Amino acid sequence: MSRHEGALPDDIDEPVFSEPWQAEAFAMTVALHDKGLFSWSEWADSLSAEVKKPGAASDGHDYYEHWLAALEKLLAAKGVAGKGDVDTLAAAWERAAHATPHGKPILLENDPGL
Amino acid sequence: MSHDHDHDNELDPFAARVRALETILTEKGLIDPAAIDVIVDTYETKIGPRNGARVVAKAWSDPAYADWLKRDATAAIESLSYTGRQGEHMQAVFNTEETHNLVVCTLCSCYPWSVLGLPPVWYKAPPYRSRAVIDPRGVLEEFGLTLPAEKKIRVWDSTAELRYLVVPMRPQNTEGWSEEQLAELISRDAMIGTAVAKAPA
Structure with missing residues (x-):
């Protein structure tokens, strides 16, 4: 078709x-x-x-x-x-994910920028 | 699941924004993560077009129920415990020899969730939303449904407050069938209007 x-x-x-x-x-x-x-x-x-x-x-x-x-x-x-709050937290979540070893649950505490 | 690569975790930007919203909303006490899981599970596994098929099969089998469905679809559907979460009203539109009914939401993607589950991708996509109203006959042909030229097509545009369920015509040679057997002939698409009920095998 x-x-x-x-x-x-x-x-x-x-x-x-x-x-x-x-x-x-x-x-x-x-x-x-x-x-x-x-x-x-x-x-x-x-x-x-x-x-x-x-x-x-x-x-x-x-x-x-x-x-x-x-x-x-x-x-x-x-x-x-607010958009600013969401932007800041989303960036923290992305950093946390990146810092979390594969196979481990991603936690916001893992954000090295925290 | 095993992975043989060992890079770090990544969250794509959309997933990260959803996590951010969840964090804020949970801290404010507006959502409960456990309740979110229940909602996802319900929509993925428990609510779907089988609900609508049961409504249609009952209307085919029980003239009093069909009449109720015609007059007050919201109540008739709720009587089977299929309750709309959004407080929306339902209207059942019955196909006849003269008229075929087709449902669309030109505005966004309003859909009768309680009886059909979540809409298919094509229902939410711009081509269907724009073309169902302009050229319903052409759209139906793309779905493989060619209607006689003399049959009228009525298009119903859903809103947040009012959702439509198409009641297809009962196929011939199904006299004496149980509601369970009849429900097998009723597809999701037949209740949107992009198909008709299946003929008995």
Whole structure:
């Protein structure tokens, strides 16, 4: 079958999440909604703003990247987690991962910059 | 799992940002990491299109249930213990000889999670979201479903508040089948509208 620019992605029986962080980002969103931090309409608006941006992949592989960006923006808007705080902690997590021997669980305490 | 290389661990930037959010949210008492695991497990293994297939099979078998589903899908579906987490309302749209129904979310990816699980990749991808409304017949043909020209196609655009479940037509030669047998004929795609119910083998 010839595939063109607007082709629908192949419907392979892909797993629900392709990487663990996607499942975690999804589950955090559901948990925060259950907690009453935001309404589902607020969430849909935030997600919609991200997936509408030009450059979204036509095969949908970057869907959870948009999901994460939407969650971060909503949490920043609610004053729960500012971008600067997330940037700092994410960098610490990356350093911690790098300093953790392979096969050992990655803990934030392993960040040598701590 | 064994690895025969021994480089350090790496977290890609997305994974690191998710960890950062988890750290902040856990410290603030907004999430509980154990509860997060339960949610992931539920969506990966327990909620899926089998739920929706049971709803459709019951509607095929029980006219009173079908009528309830038509009038108040939210309540009819909840009666089978499939409860929407997002408090969304459900509407069941029934295929007929004259009309075929197709569901999309042009805005983002609203989907009837409680009955279908999480949406397939193509449902969330831009081509389906934009083309299902403009050219539903062409989209269905790409799914291998060619409908007679006289059959109308009605496209339903989901929102955060209202999600749709397509009730496909019951295949012929299934008289006397149990709900369990009927459910086997109902695929996820048939309940989105990109397929019809399977014919009995």
